[in-house]
Amino acid sequence: MDQVVATLLNTMSEQLGAMIAVLGAGIAAGFAGSGSAIGIAIADEAAAGVMTEDPGKFGLALLLLALPGTQGIYGLLAAFFAILKVGLLGGAAVKVTIWQGIGIFGSLMPIAIACYYSAVAQGKASAGAILLISKRPEEIGKAVILPAMVETYAVLALLLSIILMNSIKL
Amino acid sequence: MALVEMKKVELALHRSVTDRVVASLQRLGCCEIIRGGPDSASEKAGGATPSDELKRYDNLLADARFALRFLETYRGEKAGFLSRALAEKPQHSMSELESWSKETDFQQLILHLRNLERQFVEIRTELSQIAGLEGILRAFGELPQPLFFFTTGTERVKGILGTLPADQVDRLEVAFSAHVGKEGELFVRINNPEKDKDAKAALVYLRENEEKVASICSEVSFNRIDLPRDLSGTVGEEIARLEARKELLVKRETDLQNQARSLAAEWLSRVQALSDYWSVMKGRYEALDSSERTEQSHFIRFWAPAESLEKIKKELEPFRSLSETTVKAPEEGEVAPSLLKNPAWASPCEPLTNMFGVPTYGGVDPTLMMAPFFYVFFGMCLGDAGFGIILSALLGWVLLKFPVGGNLRKLLVVMFICGLSTIVMGALTGSWLANTIDSFAFLHFLRPLRDRLVVWDPMNDPMTYLGVCLALGFVQLIFGLCIAFWDALRRKSYLEAFADRGGWILLLNGVALLFLVMIGKAPASMGMLAKSLSIAGAVTLLLTQGRSKKGILGKAFSGALSLYGITSYLGDTLSYSRLLALGLSGAAIGLIINLLAKMISEGVPYVGWILALILFVVGNIFSLAINVLGAFVHSLRLQYVEFFSKFYEANGRLFSPFCHETQFVKIVDSCGQQEKQ
Numbered sequence: 002m003d004q005v006v007a008t009l010l011n012t013m014s015e016q017l018g019a020m021i022a023v024l025g026a027g028i029a030a031g032f033a034g035s036g037s038a039i040g041i042a043i044a045d046e047a048a049a050g051v052m053t054e055d056p057g058k059f060g061l062a063l064l065l066l067a068l069p070g071t072q073g074i075y076g077l078l079a080a081f082f083a084i085l086k087v088g089l090l091g092g093a094a095v096k097v098t099i100w101q102g103i104g105i106f107g108s109l110m111p112i113a114i115a116c117y118y119s120a121v122a123q124g125k126a127s128a129g130a131i132l133l134i135s136k137r138p139e140e141i142g143k144a145v146i147l148p149a150m151v152e153t154y155a156v157l158a159l160l161l162s163i164i165l166m167n168s169i170k171l
Numbered sequence: 172m173a174l175v176e177m178k179k180v181e182l183a184l185h186r187s188v189t190d191r192v193v194a195s196l197q198r199l200g201c202c203e204i205i206r207g208g209p210d211s212a213s214e215k216a217g218g219a220t221p222s223d224e225l226k227r228y229d230n231l232l233a234d235a236r237f238a239l240r241f242l243e244t245y246r247g248e249k250a251g252f253l254s255r256a257l258a259e260k261p262q263h264s265m266s267e268l269e270s271w272s273k274e275t276d277f278q279q280l281i282l283h284l285r286n287l288e289r290q291f292v293e294i295r296t297e298l299s300q301i302a303g304l305e306g307i308l309r310a311f312g313e314l315p316q317p318l319f320f321f322t323t324g325t326e327r328v329k330g331i332l333g334t335l336p337a338d339q340v341d342r343l344e345v346a347f348s349a350h351v352g353k354e355g356e357l358f359v360r361i362n363n364p365e366k367d368k369d370a371k372a373a374l375v376y377l378r379e380n381e382e383k384v385a386s387i388c389s390e391v392s393f394n395r396i397d398l399p400r401d402l403s404g405t406v407g408e409e410i411a412r413l414e415a416r417k418e419l420l421v422k423r424e425t426d427l428q429n430q431a432r433s434l435a436a437e438w439l440s441r442v443q444a445l446s447d448y449w450s451v452m453k454g455r456y457e458a459l460d461s462s463e464r465t466e467q468s469h470f471i472r473f474w475a476p477a478e479s480l481e482k483i484k485k486e487l488e489p490f491r492s493l494s495e496t497t498v499k500a501p502e503e504g505e506v507a508p509s510l511l512k513n514p515a516w517a518s519p520c521e522p523l524t525n526m527f528g529v530p531t532y533g534g535v536d537p538t539l540m541m542a543p544f545f546y547v548f549f550g551m552c553l554g555d556a557g558f559g560i561i562l563s564a565l566l567g568w569v570l571l572k573f574p575v576g577g578n579l580r581k582l583l584v585v586m587f588i589c590g591l592s593t594i595v596m597g598a599l600t601g602s603w604l605a606n607t608i609d610s611f612a613f614l615h616f617l618r619p620l621r622d623r624l625v626v627w628d629p630m631n632d633p634m635t636y637l638g639v640c641l642a643l644g645f646v647q648l649i650f651g652l653c654i655a656f657w658d659a660l661r662r663k664s665y666l667e668a669f670a671d672r673g674g675w676i677l678l679l680n681g682v683a684l685l686f687l688v689m690i691g692k693a694p695a696s697m698g699m700l701a702k703s704l705s706i707a708g709a710v711t712l713l714l715t716q717g718r719s720k721k722g723i724l725g726k727a728f729s730g731a732l733s734l735y736g737i738t739s740y741l742g743d744t745l746s747y748s749r750l751l752a753l754g755l756s757g758a759a760i761g762l763i764i765n766l767l768a769k770m771i772s773e774g775v776p777y778v779g780w781i782l783a784l785i786l787f788v789v790g791n792i793f794s795l796a797i798n799v800l801g802a803f804v805h806s807l808r809l810q811y812v813e814f815f816s817k818f819y820e821a822n823g824r825l826f827s828p829f830c831h832e833t834q835f836v837k838i839v840d841s842c843g844q845q846e847k848q
Contacts (some may be wrong), residue, residue: 056805078763081762090766150808156752157749165253
């Protein structure tokens with residue numbers, strides 16, 4: 002019995018830190034990707050509606066509905082950073098304590114939360130912008146800027162996640 | 172600042188020369204006609220109703236639009252949107268177009284095209300009718316009776332066709348044999364017993380039984396199908412007849428299409444040129460119509476850049492004895508149009524300024540101040556020398572190869588310069604297609620070369636680079652405030668300059684310096700200076716920001732409240748952190764691509780390197796596309812939201828010169844330049 006507990010404790014101190022980081026990476030990539038998918042779907046509906054009237058708007062609509070897609074990429078990025086940091090992608094073996102693992106988990110939370118919500122919100126903004134270009138395609142410049150205002154906060158979240166992760170010394 | 176000075180020109184002309192003068196002005200293309208003068212009320216002749224000439228050109232243009240729409244569907248080569256946008260426009264002179272317009276029998280062409288279009292519509296309508304009919308007939312495939320029973324009937328016998336729910340078929344059969352029996356025939360067919368919910372039925376009966384049949388039909392919810400009366404043979408015969416007719420129609424349609432194609436090949440470019448010519452002429456007569464006129468003279472007013480006045484005078488020289496020109500400065504309450512003028516390296520950014528809003532005439536044109544920041548910020552956001560080389564090489568090639576003009580060219584030039592700036596920023600941060608040089612062993616020899624150029628390493632030391640980004644942002648914000656300060660001085664509103672702008676400039680610089688002293692980046696001896704700057708700024712704001720309020724308490728309260736505005740400056744500065752984030756995200760995507768490519772090339776035997784190469788190329792193209800979009804949008808946003816909000820007034824109206832405005836052809840001056848009307 003004691004031996005089982007000893008093995009358990011041993012593997013825990015060996016691997017749990019890295020695995021908590023993996024959990025965070027999964028949440029970050031998963032939520033950010035889901036947000037982007039929902040956001041793009043919202044914009045897609047508007048684009049499909051506009052294209053029933055004028056299929057020639059495809060190019061402009063595609064540009065706008067691609068905007069909420071960046072959050073998913075930020076999520077993937079942060080996740081990759083995290084597993085790279087704990088040495089799961091090859092390179093020198095890294096020892097990650099449980100506390101460091103929790104730290105990395107925490108550093109992934111800004112990206113997981115802000116990317117999910119901002120992607121959904123940006124999808125709505127993009128849908129509005131798509132309706133704008135359906136009437137006034139010449140205003141595409143302004144139409145791209147409007148949804149980009151929402152993305153600011155996903156960018157800030159990415160920034161904080163990277164800085165936090167960078168500040169955890171392994 | 173960089174807005175062109177405008178003059179208002181009033182031109183009085185004898186009516187004998189008006190047409191020629193207006194044509195000259197249009198060719199010059201540097202005047203904006205003022206439509207509807209201060210007293211050009213409707214009683215003036217020609218003020219409200221368009222002239223006959225104008226109506227004529229309107230009609231011609233409407234026909235031309237129809238012809239173009241029709242012919243473009245049958246144009247031979249299907250050029251892509253991009254190559255069409257970049258293609259060179261054919262060049263014609265006005266006199267050439269004029270003679271074309273005279274000698275072309277355009278009405279004949281239009282008649283011909285309308286005739287063709289009508290035939291197409293007829294054929295398509297008939298084809299769709301045939302398709303519908305054939306569908307019905309095929310459903311009754313093995314119907315034994317000839318169809319005339321069901322369309323006209325004979326003297327004693329009649330039939331009906333229709334559908335009924337499949338589960339009612341038994342009821343129909345029972346009822347039919349009970350009530351009609353041997354005096355009629357019943358044909359029922361279910362084409363696809365498993366899927367179809369409807370059965371097809373044909374009932375033939377004596378006319379005397381009509382009422383019985385009708386009541387049976389309503390009981391089993393029978394749905395009657397009526398056929399055209401000219402169908403008389405068996406189903407097979409009729410289908411064959413329809414097929415033959417269809418074949419004939421399709422052949423005729425192909426013939427007509429070929430005819431349309433050859434018409435398109437022959438006429439499209441001619442009609443495009445004519446359409447442009449007519450729209451130029453329409454513009455000319457619109458300008459003429461908007462002039463005021465008396466019996467002998469016309470009176471035209473227009474805006475012109477002060478620098479073009481000489482050119483205009485020279486152009487009008489031949490008509491001097493019959494015209495009189497007065498040049499005035501814009502009067503109080505008049506809004507002159509804004510024309511942006513900037514040095515060659517900044518002028519490509521003009522469309523970006525105008526996209527936000529056209530500068531107010533007499534105000535500040537921010538293009539020149541924005542351009543360097545925009546270029547640098549774009550470089551930082553994209554932040555990869557490899558991408559920069561690809562971007563600038565691609566755009567350089569497009570710019571050399573295709574003679575594009577106007578705003579599209581300016582935009583391409585902006586992207587080209589941004590590409591160059593990206594090379595510089597990428598080299599300074601040591602990013603060449605992310606860490607490609609480190610990832611692949613055969614590139615390691617480039618390392619020393621790369622390392623010599625590196626100043627910052629945002630991947631491993633993001634905090635330093637963040638500081639650089641925020642410092643740049645702070646510089647741009649202060650620069651914006653300084654422009655506002657200078658602008659206020661120029662307008663002689665000194666209180667605004669020193670109190671509103673000066674107060675903030677002092678306070679922000681003081682606080683920033685204090686911050687630097689605190690984190691030890693500036694010598695402690697600066698602390699005293701920093702404190703006094705901050706206090707001077709804060710006191711200025713405190714004393715002046717409530718000046719519009721009444722009562723000492725209100726003034727003090729508003730003044731104190733205004734200091735809260737420092738949070739918005741803090742927010743603006745922090746917003747520049749996106750430069751780091753976007754630069755990092757590009758580099759990180761590249762890092763991942765390289766990591767995967769390396770894993771594949773080492774892990775998969777034999778073909779690994781091919782897969783790795785494909786992944787590398789496709790991945791980098793994808794990364795380039797989304798990062799260029801992101802870099803463009805976010806560096807533009809920094810200009811619009813953070814920079815422009817400090818000083819820029821965009822209430823202007825863009826100068827739109829009266830010129831040869833064309834869509835398909837380019838109008839060049841012919842040698843004689845004579846245009847007789």
